[in-house]
Amino acid sequence: MSNNEPSLNVRPVRAFADNYIWLIEAPAAPQSVVVVDPGDAAPVLAELRRSGASLAAILLTHHHADHIGGVAELLAARPVPVFAADDARIPYATLKVGDGAHVDLPELGLHFETLHVPGHTLSHIAFWGHGALFCGDTLFSAGCGRLFEGTPVQMSASLRRLSALPAATRVYAGHEYTAANLKFALGVDADNAAARAYQTQVEIWRAGGTPTLPSTIGLENRVNPFLRCDVAAVREAVTRHRGHPLADAAAVFAELRA
Numbered sequence: 001m002s003n004n005e006p007s008l009n010v011r012p013v014r015a016f017a018d019n020y021i022w023l024i025e026a027p028a029a030p031q032s033v034v035v036v037d038p039g040d041a042a043p044v045l046a047e048l049r050r051s052g053a054s055l056a057a058i059l060l061t062h063h064h065a066d067h068i069g070g071v072a073e074l075l076a077a078r079p080v081p082v083f084a085a086d087d088a089r090i091p092y093a094t095l096k097v098g099d100g101a102h103v104d105l106p107e108l109g110l111h112f113e114t115l116h117v118p119g120h121t122l123s124h125i126a127f128w129g130h131g132a133l134f135c136g137d138t139l140f141s142a143g144c145g146r147l148f149e150g151t152p153v154q155m156s157a158s159l160r161r162l163s164a165l166p167a168a169t170r171v172y173a174g175h176e177y178t179a180a181n182l183k184f185a186l187g188v189d190a191d192n193a194a195a196r197a198y199q200t201q202v203e204i205w206r207a208g209g210t211p212t213l214p215s216t217i218g219l220e221n222r223v224n225p226f227l228r229c230d231v232a233a234v235r236e237a238v239t240r241h242r243g244h245p246l247a248d249a250a251a252v253f254a255e256l257r258a
Contacts, residue, residue, distance in 0.1 A: 133162065
């Protein structure tokens with residue numbers, strides 16, 4: 001898929017303790033938005049009222065309640081297309097999309113490619129387009145999601161796939177976990193100057209109440225230990241912790257995530 005479409009205006013809506021619901025402004029339809037992973041309808045409806053925008057579509061990355069819990073109420077207020085994986089645990093999907101499928105919304109000027117990224121859940125997907133990645137709970141800044149259903153091999157492969165996207169790709173993850181993730185990352189990769197500098201910036205942002213997201217794929221490839229399992233410093237740290245050599249990057253990932 002060509003990823004040369006115009007860049008997006010995306011704004012966060014906070015939900016629960018640390019969730020981000022992302023609102024994508026439609027380039028071709030002013031005052032129309034697409035919402036990603038609305039776990040709670042109330043803050044989304046409040047933002048729509050505040051901005052005067054109308055909901056045009058919903059994108060869902062996976063079935064967990066903190067990502068889909070607000071869908072029914074949003075649809076009751078305004079029926080719109082819902083794009084999600086083919087998973088019975090997502091009852092609201094009107095358009096089921098799998099790996100490599102295109103989410104085309106020409107009337108909004110929006111086009112995304114669907115990437116199947118199992119690990120956090122088996123049916124987890126991400127949406128990539130316009131230089132942006134909406135990755136739910138697969139990739140976080142300086143971290144990655146828990147393995148509730150998938151295997152370490154699956155999650156490692158999913159993260160490698162995301163890490164290979166263009167470096168400038170903006171990463172819109174589902175949670176504000178960056179500060180805690182960086183503490184762990186630097187415990188593994190203590191001499192990582194990029195991670196240390198990023199931690200300083202994140203502390204400033206969080207003190208001011210500013211989101212640390214979006215990140216970028218380029219930054220994550222420099223600071224995120226789960227994308228660096230084939231880097232000597234990370235592999236050596238995990239090997240020391242484990243007490244014996246590890247076969248490959250997937251084995252390093254498995255031990256690191258554990």
